[in-house]
Amino acid sequence: MSKYALLLAVAAMAQDARQIVEESQKRHRSNSQRYEGVLQVFNPNGKNSEKRWQFSRVGNYGESKALLRFIAPPEVKGVALLIVNHTDRASDQWMWLPELQRDRRVALQDRSTRFFGTDFSYEDLEERDVEQSDFKMLGEETAEGQACWKIESTPRKTRASQYGRVVMWIRKDIYFPVRYEMYVKDQVVRRLHYRKIEKTQGVWSALELNMEDLRRKGRTVLKTEKLQYNVPVKEEMFTLQALRRGE
């Protein structure tokens, strides 16, 4: 009897974890998003470099499309990445290289690579859709000074991932994630902190993301500027032709 109770309790906790993540995604939904990102890349030797990109997204979790285009420094200006997210599988990604005047598909097995020298990998730029992972409640913990749920997600087979599991901390008061830890085997390889959490146009947003690559001992800070939600964005801006046109 106690075995069944334990199983039921585990099932209930798993359900809770999934519900919390679903609720978190539901609460922070927006039909579109646009911002200008400032990326500061800090190498292990302390030197830093700065890159800027413009980011646009249309659609919601799992079915969204995003376009990211570098606007500085000069050597990467015009380089762009188109991400088409799917609910049932990993995203499709294409890179536009203006020097070559060509687009290039980013293969699934290459998504663990660092994105343009930053500490984000290509995979980190995808959305993490609820349907592609299993969730487990690990407990409650204080993170970034806030009471949080600590939840573990493991990718289902439909989603190929470099990470064996991801542990996330979600604020209990506003259902907003504040920290992610990404694991390869039993080792934390990347840690992402969400900082400067504020409401923009009624949507809770982190205006600063801090990604640490613990193997390389580098970190990248992404600051979002000119953030806007629910701006009029057309679907046709998120195609390969739009990538080529430089939308």
Add this chain to the structure above:
Amino acid sequence: MRWLLFFSLIAHAEQRGFVDVRTTLFPQTAPSDSGRVIGDALLRYEVRQRLTPWLKVDGAIDARTDSHRQYEREFRIDWQDRGVQRPAISLRRFSVTAHKGRVTFEAGRQFIRWGKADILNPLDRFAPRDFLNVIDNDFLGVLAARLTVEKGAHTVDLVLQPRFTPSRTPLLNQRWVVLPRDLKFAVSQGAARIPGGVQSGARWNYLGRGFEMALAFYEGHNHLPVVDGRLLPGLRVELFNRFPTMRMYGGAGAVPLPWFTVKGESAFFKTSDRGADDYVLYVVQLERTVKEWTFVGGYAGEHVIERRVQLDFAPDRGLARAFVGRASLAVDAARTLAFETAVRQNGAGAWLKSEYTQQLSKHWQARASITVIRGKQDDFLGQYRRNSHAILALRYGF
């Protein structure tokens, strides 16, 4: 007034460009070229003006000078870029793009790339190159109208090129043209016979769930020349380039597999010209990224169906029947290291290039490369064995 209008137009435009100053050092002289050091400078300025949400203009201009008389000294804007020498000032791109829904139309001088592979692109028929330096070459824009219709996973591209742009071939009196040592007559370079008429092509591209594929057709002239000659009085021969007719049927595909991505590209070329070949070019390559390394390696092959050509300049075929590879390492956000190689399957020619790039500051970048070429005189790569070189370059980007 005109300048005022120009500056007010570009004031709100997207702009980018660079100034690149480069020194090329050749340890060996060549029979037709005793120069060992070449200095050259390039200013490239690109501008994009969005006139309405659906209409934009792209422009790019190159201004160059060099110490080796490979570039013209005349101060004029060459909008065609079809001369024997590289123009001092050339219009690299000037096109108008309009789009509505699934349809994009671009007209003017532009770049059109159809290939999917990285080491050789038989499908790139609208992509002539400037081969003044055969190893370090650059694409030339073409004057064309391009209509693209994208519907779901399908894209259809239709291209009309009313004015032919040939690839620029190396200059006869410089090291990238290797003439036989025992020539009994003087050779001079005549004006190229550039064909008139329209080049046209169509491509269908499909993005599948786990693959991509494309089929392409081209009707027009080869942008790489057959070399003909005519006898002049006094034991002199004038060589000139002419561009044979060409019809191409081609296809390309890319399939990401669990360990690497396989890419293939192949085309059958047929001609009605009695001095040019019918042949097939193909390339199969594997690519993989491991941590900060990217590897591309494969084989470029050729099958000649009917051989008729006596003398030509065809780097695409010259690179065929070879194993080709590229490896690059992103050391960090500011430094990259890259290696490229091609080795002919019969061992008659080989080429290895290594390049190091470092971002010095937000605007400044330094580049150093070493290219080693080895092989036999009768091989396309091997003939350039005295042209191994090192390049030091400094670039200011804006």
